[in-house]
Amino acid sequence: MLQPGSFAFRPFEAQPYMTLDSLGWSTDAEAGYGNDCRIRSDKGHAVFQYTLSGEGRVDSDGQTWEVPAGYGFIVRVPSEQRYYYPPEGTEPWAFVWLNICGEDALRMCDRIVEKHGPVVRLSAESQPIAIFWEMYQAVSVDRLSDPIELSAHLYKWALSLLRSDANYAAKESGIHPAIRQAKRFMRDHFAQSLTLEDIAASCGVSRSYLCRLFQKENDSPLAYLQRRRVEAAVTMLRKTDASIQSIGIRCGFDSPSYFGKTFRHYLQLTPGEFRRRTAEHPYDTVYLD
Template identity: 65%
Template sequence: MLQPGAFAFRLPENLPFLTLDSLGWTADATAGYGNDGRKRRDQGHAIFQYTLNGTGRIDIGSQTYDVPAGCGFLVKVPSDHRYYYPLDGQKPWSFIWLNARGEDALRMWDRMIERQGPIVRLAAGSLPLTLFWELYRAVSVDRRTDAAELSVMLYKWTLSLLKPDANDTSEDIASAHPAIRQAKTYMQDNFASPLTLEDVASHCGLSRSYLCRLFQRIERDSPLAFLQRKRVEAAVTMLRRTDMSIRSIGTQCGFDSPSYFGKIFRQYLHLSPGEFRKRAAEHPYDVVYLD
């Protein structure tokens, strides 16, 4: 059974990749608890902290945010922030946290903050929290200390926060993905046909509007954009592996006209189909994945 605790790692040298400096689970922060990002000694570090119970508070620049259960924050050291137990707190602040270091940590924190802001909201069963608890178990119970092994787990956790569906719970994902997989498989198998949204939705037993909402929530994309990418991917392979005319390739990949084929191909590859075929030495790929 997992228990609250704090665990730190001291490597003999600073490494450029993402490394775990410390992590923990604090169950009883009260009056007097706090950290000032302008005064801390762990310069060049990146911090994630997430509330399990109670409510904390963080000042970031001129903004003040409450951090109740289900919310967390991302900050770097040094920066203009201060997080603390508020004077009007009603019960102890319980939270989990991790402290990462390395050039990759700073870059990835910048990317996460750019995409979603410094305050994050995560459901209890979301992938980032599931992976955090796996990392916490590895350190606190299994006593794993290998820096490379822990870095792999930390990269996986960090990338999970960058995923479009980071805040979906495992139950949400399990219930939604079968329909998404069915739609994607159908479009991959039938990209040469003049498919419509109604065709795809009908095949999956969904309404057109619900399919679009579901696809957007899980994939952060539209079904037709996915179909378009599959058509361009197929066209790339045919341009490399066959001597078919560009017009014929466009037709066999589901494009209505040569001009539309050229427009969409250029949108993804920044070259016309003819240019891509001629510049094989510069772009020696038989397959290009556009996801």
């Protein structure tokens, strides 16, 4: 069972990648707790802190942000930022944190703040928080201290926060069953001439309702189907000697011109160019999501 604690890492030499300075889990921050990024000694660092219960405050760019449970923030050191337990607080502030350093750390944290702002809402089931707990267990229970392995965790964490929807793990678990079934149906039957009615019927909903469900994911059923067809075409172009026209037909495209137009839309190459330019594009599979 995981227990609150704090862990610091002091490698013998600086590393040319994002590294972990410290991480921890605190349950009892109250009156007097705070950090002023103007005077902290760990210059060139970035700090991520996520509230489990209670509430904190962050002053950033002349604005004060509340940081209740389910919210996290990122600050740089040094900067004109500070975070603290509010004077009016009534419950201890429980939180987890990462203190990271290196040029990559600052660069990636700046990109995260550009995308989400200094304070970001994250469900407890979100991928960034799940990765934090994986790292915390590796450090506190398994005693992981290898800087390269720790950095691999950090890059995974930072990239998960760079997604447009940092809560994507929670979102994924809540995908509507009709969307799951529709996607499965299109993956299995992409070679057939499918209509919206066919796809909707496969999951027992109307075409209009299915389109509304996909719109919530900023997608459409036919766009999803197109991507699966192009992916299949890429593999056939690489692994078979079949003609481009026959590959288009076998992947569900009604005409060679439509096949070429759609393929170029996604890969910026015609099917023939992709097949010829093996040295520049040596892969047999391309994922378009």
